[in-house]
Amino acid sequence: MTTLPLEPATVSSVSAPRTWLRRIHSGGQIVETCPDWCTDTHRNDGSGYLDDLQHxxxxxxxxxxxxxxxxxxxxxxxxxxxxxxxxxxxxxxxxxxxxxxxxxxxxxxxxxTPDEFAAVIAQVRAHCDRMDEIHAQLVKARAEYR
Structure with missing residues (x-):
């Protein structure tokens, strides 16, 4: 079982799943394992309610x-x-x-969800395209203003 790092890990620095023994508030304990992509330190997750844990x-x-x-x-x-x-x-x-x-x-x-996040990204991207149009109009307006 590896111990938790003292500083936040980056995805590239995590070589093996991080695991730790966690004491459960209602009694007992459980071995927790981080997903490969988790960069949380879990510094304060040594005990508590099961549903308090997030990766x-x-x-x-x-x-x-x-x-x-x-x-x-x-x-x-x-x-x-x-x-x-x-x-x-x-x-x-x-x-x-x-x-x-x-x-x-x-x-x-x-x-x-991935689909909902993709929809937000598409909305932001479309808005940035509109902002490019506004930028072009601003450049034209400034050139004509002089």
Whole structure:
């Protein structure tokens, strides 16, 4: 049985499944094993309720400089994502790997299936194409304005 790392692991640095002995709040214990893609440290998962356990891999969002009336321009993460699974959940959407997407800070789209996540990606991509059109119109407007 391998021990949990003290620092977050990256997918490339995980060579063998990480396992640990977990004490269950109601009594007993269980050997837990991370999926290969899990980068969570599980530092605080040595004991507790079964359904408290999650495996996941977080992906940082793009940071955009956004105006804030109190602080001026501040970096705001957008489109951050996390692959997640709650292995002991009775909700099949949670007990199967899924994506939690944060379109912008503190707003979450939960339990997206691969098809649902693909649909969101397609919407964002289409919107970026529209933004390219707006950009071209802005360049033209500025050239004509001079």
């Amino acid at each position: 996941g891999a977080a992906f940082d969002g793009l940071e955009l400089a956004v105006f804030d009336a109190e602080h001026g321009t501040v970096p705001m993460p957008v489109l951050a994502a996390r692959i997640n699974v709650d292995p002991y959940s009775s909700d099949s959407r949670r007990s199967t790997p899924h994506v939690h997407l944060e379109p912008f800070q503190d707003e979450v789209m939960e339990c997206l």
